Amino acid sequence: MALVGKGNNMVKLLIIADDFTGALDTGVQFAAGGAETRVVTNTDYDFDSVDENVQVLVLDAETRHLSRDEAYRVVFHITKKAFESGIPFIYKKTDSALRGNIGSELKAVLDAASRTSLHFLPAFPKMNRITRNGIHYIDGVPVHESVFGKDPFEPVADSYIPEILKGDVPVTVVRNMKDWKRAPGIMVYDASTDQELMEFGKFLMKKGELTVMAGCAGFAGVLPSLLGLEGEMPRQVALGEKFLVACGSVNPITVRQLDYAQRQGFTRIRMAPHQKFDTGYYRTPEGEKTLKDWKELCSRSNRAIIDTNDLPGRSDTFDYACRQGITMEELRVRISSTLGYVVRELIGEEPDSTLLITGGDCLTGFMAHIGRDEIAPVCEMAPGTVLSEIDIGNRTFAVITKSGGFGGETLMVDLAEKITGCKEDKRLEKKEENKYVNTVYA
Structure with a gap:
């Protein structure tokens, strides 16, 4: 029964x-x-x-x-x-x-x-x-x-x-x-x-x-x-003029999207292996300086990426994990948590940011670090790409999310144009249009 x-x-x-x-x-x-x-x-x-x-x-x-x-x-x-x-x-x-x-x-x-x-x-x-x-x-x-x-x-x-x-x-x-x-x-x-x-x-x-x-x-x-689950159309959401992409996905579809965005002028920060596994790193003198540098880079760009992927053809993160005795499951959990912590710190300095998180594990890590367990979806900005609102402290943030396997190659750039209303990051100097930040691996 x-x-x-x-x-x-x-x-x-x-x-x-x-x-x-x-x-x-x-x-x-x-x-x-x-x-x-x-x-x-x-x-x-x-x-x-x-x-x-x-x-x-x-x-x-x-x-x-x-x-x-x-x-x-x-x-x-x-x-x-x-x-x-x-x-x-x-x-x-x-x-x-x-x-x-x-x-x-x-x-x-x-x-x-x-x-x-x-x-x-x-x-x-x-x-x-x-x-x-x-x-x-x-x-x-x-x-x-x-x-x-x-x-x-x-x-x-x-x-x-x-x-x-x-x-x-x-x-x-x-x-x-x-x-x-x-x-x-x-x-x-x-x-x-x-x-x-x-x-x-x-x-x-x-x-x-x-x-x-x-x-x-x-x-x-x-x-x-x-x-019969319909009602009044959703409200308009105010989008911050800055666009920060946090990538915790290893899906090749997302990687191609990030590569294209970088070629179109996004500032891209790649986290080195030792920066991905422990939030405690960011409370060391070296980690504090690294986070400060990243905040400065993001403040100078309307479009930035914080990325946990290795350089093409490299397996530095996996090799580092093996040397440290970190299992694949621990690798997944720890990277997601650490990236969530870093994102929280970066948006704390940029109240006018619109955040995009790709990868469900990364989103879970971010939510844990901001102490929230509820989020309100509003609409799709592209198929499979969701705009939501989340309250953090006394502010409401616009958060865009997508699974790693969704979207065409130009997705990040297309979203940036919707958010900032222009095709180029005007705040970047010419010499920095393709700024690529690659921390030297220890």
């Missing part, structure tokens, strides 16, 4: 994401249409205490890098609590490149909600991510053959979704509505256009099948109209 909630909550939809940028690029699908939307990071969040105006609550469960069993427990706990609080619809947000513990997390939603079937629509056509015959494609190639098959932390080993999910729960591939028949377990839907997603959504809504569902920002984009 399915759980029956109390029904005393204004929240109509709970979205459970496995990382922060994914939580935002899905939540913004509702915020952009006027639905009051909040993104939170507390997995023990009290659903009964949420602001009465909030219609869509997005919870970043941070399960992407957990073990399968741990991810199951976290998602099960959240789902069960949500239904008991009276939230009628649950959306398990999955990575659009199929990274993470997808099978165990979908099973957790099924088990916690006491349902027999869960509908999974993984396509994101706007980002060239489609599903055909149960195989997931990115930019026309099977996902395991794309850059996501080479992800250093979460490589995708297969493109056939039933194979990815096998062992967790029975899987059925649905190619069209004509042959639809409810099946136990996970029902995976083919789709290559937004129209197909909408048609499946309407079909499932009529059958009362949308209580528990899963997908990425693609299917989430059709839900506002289906679930």
Whole structure:
């Protein structure tokens, strides 16, 4: 028998994401249409205490890098609590490149909600991510053959979704509505256009099948109209005239975006290995001077990048980590935390900054250092690129976020033009237009 909630909550939809940028690029699908939307990071969040105006609550469960069993427990706990609080619809947000513990997390939603079937629509056509015959494609190639098959932390080993999910729960591939028949377990839907997603959504809504569902920002984009989650258009957000990009992603797509931005005049600061692993470094005389120099560089430029990637063809960070006995998991966590600390220090000196953070782990590290667990998505500035607001102290900052794999090569420059209203950083002297800061590695 399915759980029956109390029904005393204004929240109509709970979205459970496995990382922060994914939580935002899905939540913004509702915020952009006027639905009051909040993104939170507390997995023990009290659903009964949420602001009465909030219609869509997005919870970043941070399960992407957990073990399968741990991810199951976290998602099960959240789902069960949500239904008991009276939230009628649950959306398990999955990575659009199929990274993470997808099978165990979908099973957790099924088990916690006491349902027999869960509908999974993984396509994101706007980002060239489609599903055909149960195989997931990115930019026309099977996902395991794309850059996501080479992800250093979460490589995708297969493109056939039933194979990815096998062992967790029975899987059925649905190619069209004509042959639809409810099946136990996970029902995976083919789709290559937004129209197909909408048609499946309407079909499932009529059958009362949308209580528990899963997908990425693609299917989430059709839900506002289906679930009646729309309202007044979002307010205008004041953007600071300076643009600071913080990169914690190693995705080649983001790296190309940064390289292009640098060629177009962005000041680029690359952190050396010993500067990435410990915030304590910035309390040493050398670290204090380094941070002071970076602040000065950022103050002189309207467009700056703080980057954790090594120079092309180099593996200095990995080599340094090996010498220090730092595991890959520690490397990921420590770099994200340290970059979050550095970003906090840099924007503290620049109250008129607009911040862009790429990579969910980096965003999590930043939020931890500013002591915040809630952020409000407003709109998309480009597909998969989300503008949000966050309160820091007595100020409200505009923060742009994106996953590492989203966007074309010119994205950073295009965003800078929207923010600063010009094509070049006029504050840079000619000799510094392609300023490249590379700290000598110790």
